Amino acid sequence: xxxxxxxxxxxxxxxxxxxxxxxxxxxxxxxxxxxxxxxxxxxxxxxxxxxxxxxxxxxxxxxxxxxxxxxxxxxxxxxxxxxxxxxxxxxxxxxxxxxxxxxxxxxxxxxxxxxxxxxxxxxxxxxxxxxxxxxxxxxxxxxxxxxxxxxxxxxxxxxxxxxxxxxxxxxxxxxxxxxxxxxxxxxxxxxxxxxxxxxxxxxxxxxxxxxxxxxxxxxxxxxxxxxxxxxxxxxxxxxxxxxxxxxxxxxxxxxxxxxxxxxxxxxxxxxxxxxxxxxxxxxxxxxxxxxxxxxxxxxxxxxxxxxxxxxxxxxxxxxxxxxxxxxxxxxxxxxxxxxxxxxxxxxxxxxxxxxxxxxxxxxxxxxxxxxxxxxxxxxxxxxxxxxxxxxxxxxxxxxxxxxxxxxxxxxxxxxxxxxxxxxxxxxxxxxxxxxxxxxxxxxxxxxxxxxxxxxxxxxxxxxxxxxxxxxxxxx
Ligand code: NAD
Numbered sequence: 224x225x226x227x228x229x230x231x232x233x234x235x236x237x238x239x240x241x242x243x244x245x246x247x248x249x250x251x252x253x254x255x256x257x258x259x260x261x262x263x264x265x266x267x268x269x270x271x272x273x274x275x276x277x278x279x280x281x282x283x284x285x286x287x288x289x290x291x292x293x294x295x296x297x298x299x300x301x302x303x304x305x306x307x308x309x310x311x312x313x314x315x316x317x318x319x320x321x322x323x324x325x326x327x328x329x330x331x332x333x334x335x336x337x338x339x340x341x342x343x344x345x346x347x348x349x350x351x352x353x354x355x356x357x358x359x360x361x362x363x364x365x366x367x368x369x370x371x372x373x374x375x376x377x378x379x380x381x382x383x384x385x386x387x388x389x390x391x392x393x394x395x396x397x398x399x400x401x402x403x404x405x406x407x408x409x410x411x412x413x414x415x416x417x418x419x420x421x422x423x424x425x426x427x428x429x430x431x432x433x434x435x436x437x438x439x440x441x442x443x444x445x446x447x448x449x450x451x452x453x454x455x456x457x458x459x460x461x462x463x464x465x466x467x468x469x470x471x472x473x474x475x476x477x478x479x480x481x482x483x484x485x486x487x488x489x490x491x492x493x494x495x496x497x498x499x500x501x502x503x504x505x506x507x508x509x510x511x512x513x514x515x516x517x518x519x520x521x522x523x524x525x526x527x528x529x530x531x532x533x534x535x536x537x538x539x540x541x542x543x544x545x546x547x548x549x550x551x552x553x554x555x556x557x558x559x560x561x562x563x564x565x566x567x568x569x570x571x572x573x574x575x576x577x578x579x580x581x582x583x584x585x586x587x588x589x590x591x592x593x594x595x596x597x598x599x600x601x602x603x604x605x606x607x608x609x610x611x612x613x614x615x616x617x618x619x620x621x622x623x624x625x626x627x628x629x630x631x632x633x634x635x636x637x638x639x640x641x642x643x644x645x646x647x648x649x650x651x652x653x654x655x656x657x658x659x660x661x662x663x664x665x666x667x668x669x670x671x672x673x674x675x676x677x678x679x680x681x682x683x684x685x686x687x688x689x690x691x692x693x694x695x696x697x698x
Contacts, residue, residue, distance in 0.1 A: 225254040227402070229263060229426070230409030232270035233419025238427065239263050244403065247315030247546040248536055250580040254313065256402055259427035264394070264435040267423035271365040271392040272441045274420030280392065283418075289339030291415055292387055296332035298411040299325065299376075306376060306404050308538070314372050314401035315546040315582065316500055317537045327662070328380045331680075334664035335384030338685050342389060347693075355696045360689040362390035363467070364443025367436045369457070371449045372400035372548045373503040373604075378471075379405060381668075381679040382446045383422065389688035391444075394423045396436055400549050402426035429453055440464050444688070447471070448505075450602075451673050469677025469687065471505070471669060473602040474630030476651065477623035478508030478659065482517045484635035485657070490524045492659040493608070496633065498532060498586050499660070501544050502606035503552070505674075506631040508659055510599060512622045515612045522588070522610065526572045529586040546582040547605055553582040556605030563589050563598035568609070600626065616641065624650050629671030633659040652678070 224243075228235040238257025246253040259267070274280050280288075299306065306328075307321040347356040366386050370378040379395055386393050397405035409424040425432065433453070437445050437460040447457050448471040461468055478496055480489045496508030513521055537545030547553045557576040564570060573587030587607045589598050598609040613619040623632060623645075632651040636642055646654045652670045655661060662668065662680075669678040678684060 224252065225403075227254060227256050227406040229257045229259060229267075230406070230412065230422070230424045231263065231267045232423065233413065235409070238425070242399070244313055244401065245549075246312065247548050248538075248581045250550070250582070254403060256399075256406070256426055259396075259425040259432045261431070261435040263425055263427070264432055264439065267394040267425055268365060268367075268436070268439045268441050270420035271394050271423055274418060275362065275365055275392040278420060279418045280390075280421045285340040285342065285390070288387060288390060289336045291417055292332055292336030292339060292384065295411060295415040295417075296329045296336060298415055299332060299408075300329040302411060303329075306407060309407050310376060310401070310404040311537045313403035314375075314548045315537050316373065316503075316548075317542050317545040319540055319542070320500060324374060324377055328376045331377075331380040331384050331664045335388040335685065338385070338682060339388040342685060342689060344691075353698055355698055357694050359692045359694060360686070361692055363688050363690050364391065365441055366391045366393040366688065367439070367442045367445045367466075368393055368395040369433055369436070369445070369447045369449065370395070370398055370405075372398040373500060375401065375405050376408060378448045379408075381684070385679075385684040386446070386688045387417075387421070388685050391688050392421045394425070394436060394442075396432055397424065397426040399426055399428050429456075433457070434460055437461055437466075438463060442466050444468070446677075454675065469679070470675030471677070471679060472630075472673060472675035473604070473628060474505050474507065474670065474674050475510060475600065475602055475626045475628045476506055476508050476631040476633070477510045477512050477626070477649070478633045479512045479619050479623055479635065479645070480514065480517070480521060481619075481634075481636040481638065481641070482514040483637045485637070486517065486521060486524070488657070489635040490521065490528065492633065492635070493525060494528045496659040497608045498529065498544055498606050501547055501584070503548060503604050506653070506660060507604075508631070508633050509603060509608060510622075510626075511608055511610045512619055513610065513612050514619070515614055518610075518612045522571055522590070525588060525608075529572050529588060532586050534583060534585065544586060544606060547584055548582070550582050552604065553584055556584050556603050556607060559597055559601055559603050560587060560589070560607060563591070563596045563609070566596040567594040568596050568598055571610070573606070602628070616644075620645065620648055624648075627673045630674035631655065
């Protein structure tokens, strides 16, 4: 069985305890993971704190930091096959998707490498002739980063890249459900030449490791991605220390299709929008809101595509949908589907949990027209699409905004004015018009409402890892 280690203060070490990681495709234990508890967390935060104030990192120029990030980006790209395979092995995310995503991960590090020496202070034109006042931009401090199991290399890159560009140091907690890719990534951090303590990577459980990290008095900022429940505990833990937080949480994103849309492109985008990553995606377009005259045709085309999806081993390049990451997640998805069917949802396809060892669940479509059901309000984080139809634009907008979340949204229409109206009126951090799931390091990303606050990506993300210091000088 493979054994992984933590990376703390520039050293690889076993954790205070260990736990087994299960292969989502077979249910068999395949690797042993280190488990950090309070002592490991304390060592990691202390290491990050001394690296921030006392080590060579504190004296490094911005362009030197950028060069290290460029090196890291190259190493990620060179090691893409290993990283992709580990992510697939440990989380069940299909190899086709993990391989493609690593290229993105490298591009995020490259983007932030380029920004490291573009963080500028400013000079203030105050009305005192004998005084100069300026603002310095300094790193916010030691950052605690916490990520969920899906896309860990990507979700950590959007935090690590800007934080290091800004000069912060960090402790990253990989999810207990599939930490292998991030523990391996730590080797690349070391090889890139970051001084010891600048980046510390460990894993452990939320209630112990996560709580110790978010309560730690030397943590200045917490960058959290996960669900709203854990987020509430993170915010409560941060209160003691008054650390700032940025929260990237779940979603129940509307995917709105008008009768005038290019239906072929809308069907394809909807299939990828909900079934990619086996639905374990915060931006999953999980609520189809479709104009009534085209509902039957659209659903028939969706059903045919959903039933043609190749389900299989995540390590097989031909597989299109793999297992869910954990047995717990498979049971959660099935429970919600059965509750929705009991509440009157009509199963268009799927909805039957397969017998057998892996955590598989078939692509599922629930017609929820005319009912109120959990499937319209709760995040499945699985391959389940809920469908509602509308007659007027106002009704489509009302249904789209009928959620406590507000992460992403998609609108398919040929009517340009309507597309603009929706981009203003939808309450979500991202609006995709006639496309879905487009991302770029340059474009900020984040949510409204229960989907969290703070933005990742873009230049503003770097500034969020800095704070200003006002300096006054009598001349
Ligand atoms: P989760 O909230 O249960 O866990 C996420 C992380 O938080 C894990 O590392 C976990 O160990 C940690 N954690 C749990 N309790 C904690 C505590 N008390 N203190 C500190 N850390 C704690 O989420 P999950 O079930 O692993 O992931 C799925 C969720 O993540 C979904 O809601 C999904 O939408 C969301 N997500 C959001 C984004 C985004 O960018 N907005 C991206 C991916 C996933």
